[in-house]
Amino acid sequence: TPFDLVKFSEEITEELQMVAKQNQNIIYQHTGTRSIVNLDPNLLKNCVINLISNAIKYSGENTFIEFNTEIADSNCVITIKDNGIGIPDTDQKHLFEAFFRAHNTGNIPGTGLGLNIVARYTSLMDGRIEFKSDINQGTLFTITFPIS
Numbered sequence: 660t661p662f663d664l665v666k667f668s669e670e671i672t673e674e675l676q677m678v679a680k681q682n683q684n685i686i687y688q689h690t691g692t693r694s695i696v697n698l699d700p701n702l703l704k705n706c707v708i709n710l711i712s713n714a715i716k717y718s719g720e721n722t723f724i725e726f727n728t729e730i731a732d733s734n735c736v737i738t739i740k741d742n743g744i745g746i747p748d749t750d751q752k753h754l755f756e757a758f759f760r761a762h763n764t765g766n767i768p769g770t771g772l773g774l775n776i777v778a779r780y781t782s783l784m785d786g787r788i789e790f791k792s793d794i795n796q797g798t799l800f801t802i803t804f805p806i807s
């Protein structure tokens with residue numbers, strides 16, 4: 660189903676800004692001359708909402724969450740970056756396992772299912788998911804999809 664990725668992303672940003680913490684600003688930006696993509700909007704929405712919700716939950720007040728989309732020749736790249744608690748190195752290899760939670764989550768609630776779902780939906784859309792994270796610095800998630 661072709662849809663406008665920019666309009667889609669702006670709507671999600673607006674929705675999640677309402678549940679963000681005090682002075683936690685979600686900054687959305689798109690790069691590219693086109694914005695129509697042919698992806699499953701329901702699967703994609705679930706992925707993006709999960710990743711931004713994690714960014715909100717695992718970072719503090721007075722921080723920025725950067726949400727970027729880019730459409731290049733044959734790829735759609737979506738990134739979500741926070742300046743939150745980060746993910747300990749030793750936990751990183753388990754991150755997509757169902758019910759896994761990193762050891763620095765303290766009393767932050769969660770079931771450990773969100774990323775497992777994102778990983779499965781991403782692969783259903785023939786995409787891939789990657790992340791880079793440093794403890795107490797922040798986390799960057801990237802999901803990349805082939806588009807026609």
Ligand code: ATP
Binds near residue numbers: 713743744759771775
């Ligand atoms: P839920 O099922 O409600 O999403 P959850 O947030 O604990 O619960 P996931 O979204 O699957 O589960 O994330 C798994 C774990 O990865 C989290 O418990 C947390 O330890 C870590 N994590 C995920 N995103 C981030 C992030 N942006 N910053 C720091 N840690 C994160």
Ligand code: MG
Binds near residue numbers: 709712713769773774
């Ligand atoms: Mg989560």
